[in-house]
Amino acid sequence: MAFVELVGLTKRYGPIAVVNAIYLAIEKGKLVCLLGPSGCGKTTTLRLVAGFITPDDGEIQVGGRRVSAPGASLPPEARNMSMIFQSYALWPHMTVFENVAYGLRLRRLSKDEIRTRVETILAATKLSALAERYPGELSGGQQQRVSLARALVVKPETLLLDEPLSNLDANLREEMRFEIRRLHDEYRYTTVYVTHDQAEAMTTADMIVVMNQGVIEQAGSPEDIYQRPRSEFVAKFIGGTNILKGKHTGDSAVACDGGLVLRCGSGEFRSDAATAVSVRHHDIRLHEAKPAQADTNIVAGTVVRQTFLGSHRDYLVSIPGGEMVRSIAPVNVAVPAGQEVWLHFPPEFCRALAH
């Protein structure tokens, strides 16, 4: 059974629905990523779950209790949740120890128990040596870990993370991704993680929820989202792709402008308007001469730009009909700009998108 459940959750600011009738069920102990561009409503959703704002419509249930509904919401302090903020929100007037102990003191635990639990979590987050420092005396990565420790030490039922890694530099960010996943596997609380970084979502999440303009575009496992996107937005947002548009001509074929016919191995077609076909950059085969085997899924184009990137070459090819296609080829396939090449789109990698 779902532990955290959003039922028709809606939040409006003026006439704009920032979160628009969202339905989502999160199982106990799972890590769910809300992923989307800025302004898509993911942070608002998280703050609704935390109880900092109340919904205009719909409700939130946690463990069978209704915690949020219009006019009847529990305050954040009564939800037994923890949150990690984008700014870390470490209290500058308290030491690392005091910061971490704060939630335990509110729970009126004994001095000894507070000390043991804080020391345990500080050890787990490699902060033991810094216990008496003030946040202003720590590096960004250390501050991030204090913020993690402070959130975890109270053993919350639900852990919320609001873009926790966006203030870290690239190396540290990668390290912390795995750290967050490791701590999640160790403690197994239900986690909602908001990010705009797809790599972050891929590494940490059990389930990715892609949001756009206040609604859920698609929810599923990382493989699901990457390999079987259901909309143009998801296909483009996760991993990057080429989108080619054309008319569904029956069977599983789509006819694009300029004579290219694409047979699609999967997806849904659209009859009333152009169907979009997504083909990822590295799934396109680039040939210097026309390959013999096929007459569909193949087109001739002109190389516009070719970049050597060490492990592969990145091509930009213009095809008849005016589209630009990005493709990745092995280093030994080197065609200079201006020359003709043949592009083969294997049907198993062509996915039709109805939305």
Place this chain on the structure above:
Amino acid sequence: MSNVASIAQAPRQTRRFDLSGPVFLSLGVLLSVLVILPLFWLLVYSFTTKAGSFTLDNFVTLVTDRAMRRSFGLAIGMALGVGALACLVATPMAWLVARTDLPLRRFVRALVTASFVTPPFLGAIAWEILAAPNSGIFNNLYRWLFGLDSSQYLLDIYTFAGLIFAIACYTFPFVFTLVANALDRVPSDLEDASSILGGKWLTTLRRVTFPLVLPAMLAGSLVAILQALTMFGSPAILALPAGFHVVTTKIWSLFQYPPKLELAAAASIPLLLLTILLLRGQKWILGRKGYTVLGGKSGSPMITRLGRWKWLAVSFVLSILCLTVIFPYAALLKTALTHTVDAPLSWDSFTLRHFHFVFFEFSATRLAMFNTLILGLLTATGVTAIALVVSYLVTRRSVLGAPALGVLATAPIAIPGIVLGVGLFLSYANPTFRLYGTLWILLIAFLTIEMPAGYQQLSSAFKGIHPELEEAGRILGASRLKALWQITAPLLRTSVIATWCFVFIGTIRELSATILLTTANTKLVSVIIYDLNESGDLGAISVLGILLLLVSFTVVFLASRMPIGSTRFQPRG
């Protein structure tokens, strides 16, 4: 079941009672009364006759009465003169202090702050002591040096030019501070970019640096103009003996017997409108895009070496400081400690008579000091408390309509002291309230006058505290009040104390509104100083003035020692 256990572990939830609604309402009512009531009565009176029927006569009189028109003209002329002089003096000084290797730069900044703290009316009196045509110290020296008879004099402070000078001495810090801060912030990159493109030193200064600080100059000058326009003390001290009125003294004279309250109300309206206009102008100038320096990190400001010009620069800065701070303070000190103003400096003329007179003989001073202290404490505490709650409600937007409170709390900035004095007199000196002659009406005046400063300080302090700090406390189990108390309050403490001190100093030196609202029983130190000036008792004034300055400087010093910049408490990024 682990699930049940962990729910039981959640902090006990106490019964919540949301206070923000009632607090919001009562603050709204309070601020509305403070701000809107005096303005309302001001408008009503300006459009009525003595008998109480509607009329436009008051405004007709404003335009047709020659003396009235002249007072407006002179006030505007004086204000523009002050603005120009302040800008002319302050800009080169700010540049020298911020951007050159001028010796004693910190000392200069400190002394400019000192002239900030000096109440302008005290400065005017000090300049009376220095440059009154008959008894002024400079004129005495001049006659003594050249052996001239007593009808000859070098300087006359009782003139239009003298008035402009005496006011500019204590308003130029507005321009100085804004320009110096702007120069501190203009990164050297912008100037380096000009030099690398071939701009010579002077070209860079003229084409890049100067235009960048131009808005600060203009904005600062507008503040100086506004200060001069709405000032009562200095014109009353210097213009009245010179035989002319500016608008503020004219309004005050309309309160003298026989009182013409309706005309005073009508005369206040243009002054109010001018103030609003000037403030709009200032906001427009400072708010324009492109003048805020873009981009992240930039080097420290480029320092120009003065070389052989150094001593010229030093003497320029020193002479300004002598005129604004050193000479006036020395004059006050000398007058306080000698028998008469023109007595020579010698052991024979040394006396503590004035101190004795002020503290033990003159009955009014002790009452005035007591009143001033009480009002200072009450105003500082009241303003800080109200501003604290208002800025919390506004910055955290916890109540719908909270921004309106912020507007109300800021609004009095556009009401000149004397105009507020008129409005409050009309509102509360009637048989219904009968507050005239009590300290209450003064308290109301000071609360209103100081509210904007208090609110602006505290709301910027609140803005500096990320709301997530409080939210982090909430999600870990603290109620709203608990999070406020344990997290926000300690972080705000230094700002609160600084605000309190700031308001306290502002209160103990107020004269413009006080002069209309005070009576024999509710005298304040500032009013006593003004009264003593009328009777020519400069020795006693100097004693009181020095006392006022000592208290002010002590409070400023204490406020500046607060560990606001403590690195330990500075959160990163």
